[in-house]
Amino acid sequence: MLVIRPIEQRDFPTLKQIAIESGHGFTSLPVNDELLQNKIDQSLASFASRPAGKGECLYFFVAEDSDTGEVLGTTALEAAVGLSSPFYTYLLGKQVHSSPRLGIYNVVDTLTLTNDFTGVSELCTLFLREQARKGLNGRLLSKCRFLFLAEFSELFDDRVMAEMRGVSDEQGKSPFWNWLQEHFFSMDFPTVDYLTGIGQKGFIADLMPKYPIYVNLLSKEARAVIGKPHDKTRPAVRLLEEEGFTCRGYVDIFDAGPSVECDLRQIRTVRNSRQLKVHVGEPVDSGTHLISNTRFDDFRALIGDLAVNEEKAQAVITEEVARLLKVEDGDTVRVVEMNR
Structure with missing residues (x-):
C-alpha cells in the first residue's frame, strides 16, 4: 500500500x-x-x-x-x-485590427508575458x-x-x-x-x-x-x-x-x-471531504476512500477501505490503516469517497 x-x-x-x-x-x-x-x-x-x-x-x-x-x-x-x-x-489574448472605412476587421491571437x-x-x-x-x-x-x-x-x-x-x-x-x-x-x-x-x-x-x-x-x-x-x-x-x-x-x-x-x-475533494472520528475495527459495507490524518508535521494519507457510521460520525478503519495513518480510537481523520 x-x-x-x-x-x-x-x-x-x-x-x-x-x-x-x-x-x-x-x-x-x-x-x-x-x-x-x-x-x-x-x-x-x-x-x-x-x-x-x-x-x-x-x-x-x-x-x-x-x-x-x-x-x-x-x-x-x-x-x-x-x-x-x-x-x-504567457496569457493568450486577442488584438483587433479594424478599419471600417476599408471594411477590414481582423482578430489576432497574442501571447503576453505576465x-x-x-x-x-x-x-x-x-x-x-x-x-x-x-x-x-x-x-x-x-x-x-x-x-x-x-x-x-x-x-x-x-x-x-x-x-x-x-x-x-x-x-x-x-x-x-x-x-x-x-x-x-x-x-x-x-x-x-x-x-x-x-x-x-x-x-x-x-x-x-x-x-x-x-x-x-x-x-x-x-x-x-x-x-x-x-x-x-x-x-x-x-x-x-x-x-x-x-x-x-x-x-x-x-x-x-x-x-x-x-x-x-x-x-x-476539498469541498466533499469531511472530518470523522476514528473507530478501529472491521469495516462493514465499506467503500474505497481517500483518508488522511489531521496532523500538520506528521501528515499521512492513503487510499483504503472505510465504513462510515453516520449516527456516531465515525470512520471505521482496520488496524493496518490506523497504523499507517498513525491514528487510534477517538482521533480525527479527513475522508472523501473515491470514484474509480
Missing part, C-alpha cells in the same frame, strides 16, 4: 533518481544536488514550524510503499509563488515512478494534496494553480521553444529548463520579448502545441479537470504547456 508522508533527509538518494527519471520539461526537479537538497531543507523547515498564514513555504511529500519502504513518487504544494523571484506565464500568478498557491512536482503506475496510485498522489489544503486552508491562497508540462520530444526539443530560440535566445530547451529549475531566471527578463507576440507569426509547429500537455502529463491533467481545474488562457513561457487553476474552496 502506498502511504503519503512529508519528505525526510533520508529520501535524498531516491529524490535524485526520480529527478533523473522525470526527464526534460520537469522543471521542479532539476538534476542538481544542491537544488534538490534545498527543496528538502525548505520542506523540513516548513513542516518544523507551522506558520501563522500564507508564506513562501514548500510542503513536499513522497509516496512510500508500506511493505518495502521504497519511495515511488513525489508531490508537493507551494504556498505562494513569485514573492521573492518572478513567476512568469506575472499574474504572483502569490497564488501551486500544485507541483507530481511524479509517479514507472513501476507504480497502476491502480489508484496516480489518484492518491494527486488528490492527497487536496486533503492537506482542506485541513490547513489558512496556509494557502484562495486561488490554486498547476503548470502542466508542455510538448517536447525524447531529446528535450520543444516546438514552441525552437521558435523562441531562433528569434530571441541562443539556448536550447534543456538548458533553459535547467536554469529555470535551479532558480536562475534573470535571462527571462533580459531576453524574453517585452511586447505581445502575434501567434500567427509563430511557426506552424509552435502554434500547434500552444496549450497542449505532454503525452505523459495528460492523465494528471484529467485528474485536475475532475477536481474542477480549468485553463483560463495561461501557458508556460518555454513549452507553452497549459496552466490550470481553481478556487481552493471549489476543488471537488
